[in-house]
Amino acid sequence: MSTTRGEPRQFIARARHLAPQVLLPALSVTMLLGLWEIAPRLGWVRDTSIPPFSEVIAEVVDVLGRPGFGTNVASSAQRWGLGLAIATAIGIPLGTLMGRWRPLYKLVDPLLVVTYPVPKTALILLFVLWWEAGTVSRVGIVITGCLIPIVISSYHGAHAIEERLVWSARGLGIGPIRRGVRVILPAALPQILSGLRLAIAISIFTVLGSELLIRGDGIGAFMFTALDNGQTLTVFAMSTIVATIGFLLDLIYVQAVRRSLPWLEGDI
């Protein structure tokens, strides 16, 4: 963009630069939702397979008000929170130790490489055989699902820190445990936090996937029961709600990290 002199010209130039930033996203979202609305109404797609957007939104409001919805969300959230917390409590120390102590890395890393492509969510069927369809299986599958990204990111974080930091801490006579908590963990934090962001997404996937494979309570079961009963509108409403919850959790996490650790640079 050419630099122009004079206030009005500058204003116009800036407006010209900013207008697409506001207009284009609004336009594309409006077009997408508009297409979703009119395609079933004009018969481009059958409204039994894609109900119009406005009807889905009305159903979203209705579903949110149903008494069963809250309790199902609560039981899913409980499994998710507990599983993620335990995976974090195991994964961060393990990964950090791997980053600082080579033999542990040599022993653990090959196991992670081999188990990484296993579809963890499917293991719920085996967990149920071993431990029945209770809390142990439900929480265990979440831990299994999101442990690897936490370990790997903590490893990378702890492995890549400036050696000088560790030397100075050692030179100041700080013991190994305090060194880990006060020096290594903070230095590895950016990587650990991006691993946690990934773990949040994977753990939600695992909760929902395991609930749909082994029904019972929980939001995943609620959603797939609607599918089995042929309640198309409810299915679309549930998909919209759950997708939005996943999006919001990610947004909240990123904002919370940015607010509480303003010194972090780059992407989370």
Add this chain to the structure above:
Amino acid sequence: MSPAAVLRPVVWVWWRVYPFVVILALWWFLADRGLLGNRFVMPPPGDVLDRARELFDDGSLVDETLVTLRSVFIAYGLAMVVGILLGTLIGRVRAVRLALRPIVSFLFPTPKVALYPAMTIIFGLGASSKIVFGFSEAVFPILLGTAAGTSQIEPRLLWSASSLGTSERQSLLRVVIPAALPSILTGARIAMVGAIIGVFLGEMIAGSSGLGHMMAVAYRTLETPDMYVAIVTVSLIGYLLDRTFLLARRSLLAWSAEEAP
């Protein structure tokens, strides 16, 4: 030869088989002691291997594996095409980036499993819905990797290309994509496993064939060894594809400083 030189290949091989040895030993130990349940719930590796051989001999294991592989490759191929095309547009064209940003940033962190029921209604119970599941898991890592890579290209590379007479369209293929390749391939590796997980879960939820269906049926009919055969097979496929991918990546990026995985 010095003893160290003799030992080196042995050590190399050991670290390659070591994880499998550990997993099999642990599995055998748990089954032998009955720590997770009886022989029915937790058959030892030998029983599962026998069952796998039976299923291999009657051809059903090969058939189900081929069904799953076919869906995985179609899903992955589509995700590569769409992800690289859209990702490059997002990375290089400001208007596209602005227009697609809200949609991509909503869909990327969303657990795609939330959309499975709606996609099942739209795409039916056949193979196409499994392909769509695999695609939805695979496309975003590729798309975001490509967008990140193509948007951070050294302007000097493009200036030199154009001063040497390369047209804009040519420099896209000769400069932009190669320079973005490390980032594209990082996304593509995650996407490979994503495609497998999406297809496998899809087959478990509502399928009539494939390894996922085999596992779900075995659970319902209590043919527990079949469940182990299915999940071990799909995991091995994932492992082999992941290893192959890393080898291909190494030769593709031999010129790059970012070759290290």
